[in-house]
Amino acid sequence: MKHNDFITIGVIIAPHGVRGDLRIMPQTDFPDRFMHMDVCYIDGKEYHITSARFHKQFVLATFKEIPDRNAAELMAKKEIQVRREDLVELPEGRYYIFDMIGLEVHDTNGNVLGTLTDVLQPGANDVYVVSQDGEPDQLFAAIEDVVLDIDMDKRIMVVNPPEWV
Template structure:
């Protein structure tokens, strides 16, 4: 098993790594672990040979799909008792291994941290979370004065998302802008 040094692990925890799952409970007696997928691209697990689990690079021996879980068996953890120590850890891949998105689509981790501006350049806040509501996502931002700002992820509202520039430009309805 390969471990990253604490400083390397901290560096990789930033935007260099993409979280794709979380280790759940053990499954069966042969060391398989239930993986809770934290990605829209669950098919990616079938072709993976290795993955970072916490700060360890682990080699995947087998992958099965079971209900809403992915069952992974890691070469470094051949028995259930050892594998159970992985419970709760996050599975990550290098950002270069992220599934390419279509034009105008963004990963949640790219949206979080963007500074939100209105169309005249006034700072409205910083995106802290992306809420999935079913009909459309909602960007949850924190205003400079600490109040919450909810921004519907609609083309009519969100005019620009510039991940490289760290900014989002919005045209909020007046009642939303003055709320709270």
């Protein structure tokens, strides 16, 4: 499998307890998935989750292949990943941020404004960061009035910039 076939859904913070449990910081909008997941990947190797539970903002998980605290200590700072085909299916018109990065952004007149380089999540709605060489970044609110179309097949986003942009 290629590296980009794996998607990070959590980061191992540290061992938890003496039996080899791992404390994981979820990096997903769907942290409940850890509760019913069987398989994940760490450094490209398959691991099997035997149990998981929430503890504060963390997930505490036990893995078949990690029998004790000594083995768990070697896992600190590693990423928990899943295969792309095991991602949670999103509703129509919703996309994963990592799939959107790199979209070419056009205005309603067909002018290329740049490339989507980041998605900020400050609160009420996402904000798309559009970059173009030699120009300051442009920020667009991810709302229906501004983002008119996203075509993932053509890798194009069409926006209606506010008048002050």
